[in-house]
Amino acid sequence: MxxxxxxxxxxxxxxxxxxxxxxxxxxxxxxxxxxxxxxxxxxxxxxxxxxxxxxxxxxxxxxDQYDLGTGFGHIALGVEDIYAACDQIRQRGGRIVREPGPMKHGSTVIAFVEDPDGYRIELIQVAPQPPVNSEGRPAVATA
Known part of the structure; x- marks a missing residue:
């Protein structure tokens, strides 16, 4: 599943x-x-x-409009450079509603963007992922 x-x-x-x-x-x-x-x-x-x-x-x-209510929270997207992602989103006309910084009571760096209908999208700073092969396993460099 x-x-x-x-x-x-x-x-x-x-x-x-x-x-x-x-x-x-x-x-x-x-x-x-x-x-x-x-x-x-x-x-x-x-x-x-x-x-x-x-x-x-x-x-x-x-x-043309919906009441979003209080039940739905957000969608989350992982980004490798949250500050660059926010700058890029801003340059493209997006609205940052929470600037990048550590989450409350934690150290994970997050930011929030709002879409045109008011849905929130959380950006989460993630470590760069190593390359993977066609089987989804870490790729081994060859000489």
């Missing part, structure tokens, strides 16, 4: 696609209109759906 996607309802699909693709650097993987149901689904992510968890953006035609 593995996680496939997280769905977010959005009020303006084009605006959300611009944010996730242009600001956060994701790729639009697929998009489909469902005229009978009056909605459109768009899937975005950093890799193909066969091996990566992605985000499903659901646009219900004619609905």
């Amino acid at each position: 593995r996680m496939l996607h997280t769905m977010l309802r959005v009020g303006d699909l084009e605006r959300s696609l611009a944010f996730y693709c242009e600001v956060l650097g994701m790729t639009l993987l697929r998009r489909k209109d469902y005229p009978d149901g009056q909605f459109t689904l768009a899937f975005v992510g950093y890799g193909d759906e066969k091996s990566q968890t992605v985000i499903e953006l659901t646009y219900n035609w004619g609905v």
